[in-house]
Amino acid sequence: MRKIYTSIDLGSDSIKIVVAEKVEKRFHVLAAKAIRSVGIKKGVIADVKMAISSIKLAKEEIEKSIDFKIEQAIISVPSNNCIFDIVTGDCKISGEDGTVIGADISNCIKQAVLSKRKENYEVVTVEPIQFSIDEEQDGVKNPLGLFGDELSVKAVMTSIPKAYLYPIIEVFKQCNIDVVDMAFCATGDYYEMKSKEIDNKVGAIINIGADITNVSIYNKGIMIKNKILEFGSKNIDNDIAYVYRVDGSVARNLKETFAVSNKKYTDSNDIVEIQSKAGEKLIINQYEISDVVESRLVEILKFAKNSINDLTKREISYIIVTGGISELAGFQYVIENVFGKIAVVHNITNMGIRNNKYSSAIGLIKYFDYKMNLRGKEFSMISENKMVVNKKKNNGTEENIISRVFDMFTGN
Numbered sequence: 001m002r003k004i005y006t007s008i009d010l011g012s013d014s015i016k017i018v019v020a021e022k023v024e025k026r027f028h029v030l031a032a033k034a035i036r037s038v039g040i041k042k043g044v045i046a047d048v049k050m051a052i053s054s055i056k057l058a059k060e061e062i063e064k065s066i067d068f069k070i071e072q073a074i075i076s077v078p079s080n081n082c083i084f085d086i087v088t089g090d091c092k093i094s095g096e097d098g099t100v101i102g103a104d105i106s107n108c109i110k111q112a113v114l115s116k117r118k119e120n121y122e123v124v125t126v127e128p129i130q131f132s133i134d135e136e137q138d139g140v141k142n143p144l145g146l147f148g149d150e151l152s153v154k155a156v157m158t159s160i161p162k163a164y165l166y167p168i169i170e171v172f173k174q175c176n177i178d179v180v181d182m183a184f185c186a187t188g189d190y191y192e193m194k195s196k197e198i199d200n201k202v203g204a205i206i207n208i209g210a211d212i213t214n215v216s217i218y219n220k221g222i223m224i225k226n227k228i229l230e231f232g233s234k235n236i237d238n239d240i241a242y243v244y245r246v247d248g249s250v251a252r253n254l255k256e257t258f259a260v261s262n263k264k265y266t267d268s269n270d271i272v273e274i275q276s277k278a279g280e281k282l283i284i285n286q287y288e289i290s291d292v293v294e295s296r297l298v299e300i301l302k303f304a305k306n307s308i309n310d311l312t313k314r315e316i317s318y319i320i321v322t323g324g325i326s327e328l329a330g331f332q333y334v335i336e337n338v339f340g341k342i343a344v345v346h347n348i349t350n351m352g353i354r355n356n357k358y359s360s361a362i363g364l365i366k367y368f369d370y371k372m373n374l375r376g377k378e379f380s381m382i383s384e385n386k387m388v389v390n391k392k393k394n395n396g397t398e399e400n401i402i403s404r405v406f407d408m409f410t411g412n
Contacts, residue, residue: 006073007364013210015058018361029352031065043078045167072381087112090152102376121159186216188363203318215307225311233325245276262330301338319343324357
């Protein structure tokens, strides 16, 4: 079976779609697109019709690059007001001769989830902390293939209000996209950056988006705290627009094509000529506009630093910063000025998506693949003849769709 996955990251500034195939242990990007979004604000659906239009456009654009239709996807959901619970569950091992099989892991996780599901909330992720077999073998990360009578799990479960989730599900239903799984952007970021080095440490991941900045604390590979700061790279656009009296689109273009994130990386002789909103001719110096950009970036990062201190008192071993704005020249120097040498800018190495704006999207795919492996399952969003596995349109309610995603999550 060819393991081909599609992920869709809903951002306030752009919708990112990535189609990737896993060959052996590597993910090969088949196509990736980032399309300007409308109808989405601060990670939440603000206008259903406009959001549907944005997703349909992004879907049409990426389908021009591949030879099959996008009808199934892993999607990002907002972490606004998410809650964290420690959950436990257990089940009898059903494999032959007491061997733990994928169904046992799925059932064990399902029992843990059912023990603490909350009214008006939906489960988004369940990250196993450890498995135990017969209360003797503790600290097991992956029990698949081990032997015993009873399997138990301790996990971190995250949930969000249904009010945030159902509009997203409705949007994808209207776009004829079957939601196979969902996760937070922060979860995608971690699985994109995941390594043996950080898997056993406490650290923070900061994703600077368009109008929100997401700060997440991870302990041994599991998100334990999260905070959303309601500002991002659009604040830089606003600063440039105000200082130079230009409209937002011009400010954005100046930020992306002319400015850099640190004054030390500028050329004081490098200038650009534009017109203000009043029609005045303006000569903009790269040093001066980069000073505007750097000032706002430092402010955002200082707020993120304070948030890390508020979220945890544990010693932080790493800080990784991502998001499209982190592609600006000199960004590493800026974050080192705020956090010190402990902080680094993430660097995506996958061919076809070498831009940090895709970190959540490619990470969602890696997260989904990890879940399938843990449960001993194989899954693809297309069949061998490149026809979508599930062609039947879903006309059910949001509750039915959520139940079906939950069943996929727990392996039923």
